[in-house]
Amino acid sequence: MAHAPQMLSPEEYLDALLSTLAPLPAGQVPLADAHGLVLAQDLRARLPVPAWTNSAMDGYAVRAAQTVGADRAPVRLPVSGDVPAGAAPGPLAPGTAMRIMTGAMLPEGADAVVRVEDTDQEPGQAPLPREVEVRARARAGLNVRRAGEDVAVGDPVARAGTVLSAAVLSSLASVGLSDVRAHPRPRVAVVSTGTELVDAGTPLAPGSVPDSNGLLLQGLLAEHGALTVAVPRVGDTAADLAQVLGEAAKAADLVVTSGGVSAGAFDPFTMLAASHEHSSGTHVSFARVAMQPGKPQGHGTVLAQDGRQVPVIMLPGNPVSVLVSFTVFVAPALAVLSGHGRREVTASMVPVAARAAVGWRAAGERRQYLPVRLVAPPDGEGRDLPDAPPWVAPVHRLGSGSHLVASLGAAQALAVVEAHTPAVEPGQEVGLILLTHPASPLPTYPTRERRDP
Numbered sequence: 239m240a241h242a243p244q245m246l247s248p249e250e251y252l253d254a255l256l257s258t259l260a261p262l263p264a265g266q267v268p269l270a271d272a273h274g275l276v277l278a279q280d281l282r283a284r285l286p287v288p289a290w291t292n293s294a295m296d297g298y299a300v301r302a303a304q305t306v307g308a309d310r311a312p313v314r315l316p317v318s319g320d321v322p323a324g325a326a327p328g329p330l331a332p333g334t335a336m337r338i339m340t341g342a343m344l345p346e347g348a349d350a351v352v353r354v355e356d357t358d359q360e361p362g363q364a365p366l367p368r369e370v371e372v373r374a375r376a377r378a379g380l381n382v383r384r385a386g387e388d389v390a391v392g393d394p395v396a397r398a399g400t401v402l403s404a405a406v407l408s409s410l411a412s413v414g415l416s417d418v419r420a421h422p423r424p425r426v427a428v429v430s431t432g433t434e435l436v437d438a439g440t441p442l443a444p445g446s447v448p449d450s451n452g453l454l455l456q457g458l459l460a461e462h463g464a465l466t467v468a469v470p471r472v473g474d475t476a477a478d479l480a481q482v483l484g485e486a487a488k489a490a491d492l493v494v495t496s497g498g499v500s501a502g503a504f505d506p507f508t509m510l511a512a513s514h515e516h517s518s519g520t521h522v523s524f525a526r527v528a529m530q531p532g533k534p535q536g537h538g539t540v541l542a543q544d545g546r547q548v549p550v551i552m553l554p555g556n557p558v559s560v561l562v563s564f565t566v567f568v569a570p571a572l573a574v575l576s577g578h579g580r581r582e583v584t585a586s587m588v589p590v591a592a593r594a595a596v597g598w599r600a601a602g603e604r605r606q607y608l609p610v611r612l613v614a615p616p617d618g619e620g621r622d623l624p625d626a627p628p629w630v631a632p633v634h635r636l637g638s639g640s641h642l643v644a645s646l647g648a649a650q651a652l653a654v655v656e657a658h659t660p661a662v663e664p665g666q667e668v669g670l671i672l673l674t675h676p677a678s679p680l681p682t683y684p685t686r687e688r689r690d691p
């Protein structure tokens with residue numbers, strides 16, 4: 239009798255997978271194309287922010303000393319000019335005020351801005367008045383934004399490893415940068431294996447199945463900032479698989495496949511590994527990982543038609559296994575390719591705490607990853623505590639069954655239950671990994687028991 243090899247823990251398998259991957263080489267990228275990329279250099283400000291001292295309000299630039307007592311007895315000042323945003327004003331003549339707009343450069347000699355509301359002038363469009371009555375006392379610095387008060391030239395603004403978020407990009411533009419060294423977005427080919435697969439919406443012949451994993455993986459890749467470059471489908475022969483993999487890998491930094499990695503008599507990856515490994519240039523190894531779903535896994539390299547060896551991650555075919563395996567293995571692999579450090583990537587995988595609102599069956603010797611939704615706390619359970627852990631419930635009464643694809647859309651997160659947990663009891667603490675785009679609003683699947691036909 240064949241003995242199954244010992245199972246690896248998810249951490250052991252992830253470690254083995256990540257040790258084969260390196261960040262994609264960084265290049266110069268215009269800021270407009272860099273959203274979501276990982277910065278590959280430390281950056282300092284080339285401009286101060288604000289670039290010049292300017293007004294925080296629409297109003298009148300003055301010398302503060304000339305407004306002393308204006309709160310009790312209004313002070314009338316001649317208006318010597320107008321400063322719209324973008325203008326470079328001349329100096330403020332002593333004893334006068336200049337009308338100024340928000341963001342416009344403060345004239346030399348002025349040290350405060352009186353809001354238009356604190357004068358006799360109406361806010362909004364109006365011709366330049368000859369005089370203004372100031373009705374509030376301005377202290378030096380009132381409504382003035384000083385040059386360099388946010389950052390000065392040479393101040394550090396971002397470190398290598400920073401994700402170029404919308405806010406970071408705006409900060410880099412403000413300090414005078416136009417492009418940065420960043421790691422590119424990983425280009426990924428998705429390969430669905432299985433002769434049973436047909437396009438979504440195609441009338442089903444007996445035995446065939448709509449290809450949902452292709453769409454699932456393509457969407458997950460987009461949600462994780464990767465580019466999908468090919469989505470071929472292949473039947474269950476090793477020769478076809480080798481050909482499709484080589485073609486798909488051509489424009490890719492990574493190939494992700496689903497299906498064909500278990501013990502089935504027609505599983506093409508196992509056939510490929512057994513018979514074609516050396517002639518096809520495919521080098522893959524398989525593991526059994528102590529997780530449910532997602533036990534059979536594989537990774538290695540495939541020979542692309544352009545001669546490169548391209549990493550491949552092979553996921554099991556069951557759809558829930560694909561979502562779970564993507565979250566636990568592919569997402570960290572993409573993070574490493576994208577330029578994140580391995581230690582930081584593995585640290586980010588630690589689940590947060592949650593509580594089970596209902597009980598469910600655990601997964602024996604395997605760690606369970608169960609699709610859940612966030613629910614209201616059961617009556618009387620810490621509803622008012624601001625930092626109370628969220629409560630969760632399975633999206634489906636059949637729990638973590640790896641085929642429950644139709645209810646997967648209701649999942650907001652995966653509950654993580656350690657191996658050898660006899661069962662999850664109501665109120666028990668479990669781990670929680672939030673999904674990238676949790677479903678909202680929440681359907682409940684399904685509400686009634688069904689009898690098998």
Ligand SMILES: Nc1nc2c(c(=O)[nH]1)N[C@H]1C(S)=C(S)[C@@H](COP(=O)(O)OP(=O)(O)OC[C@H]3O[C@@H](n4cnc5c(N)ncnc54)[C@H](O)[C@@H]3O)O[C@H]1N2
Pocket residue numbers: 430431432434435447448449450451452496497498499500501502505531532533534553554555556557559640
């Ligand atoms: N004797 C054993 N059988 C199985 C074992 C085992 O250890 N011994 N492991 C089971 C586990 S766990 C899993 S997970 C599956 C993994 O199987 P494969 O990776 O070989 O996947 P397939 O057999 O190709 O497909 C499984 C299932 O998923 C459906 N599928 C596949 N691709 C798609 C797709 N693109 N879109 C939608 N659905 C897809 C497929 O039709 C099957 O129903 O093996 C168990 N068996």
Ligand code: MOO
Pocket residue numbers: 529530531532533534554556559640
């Ligand atoms: O481990 Mo399989 O992924 O149960 O379904």
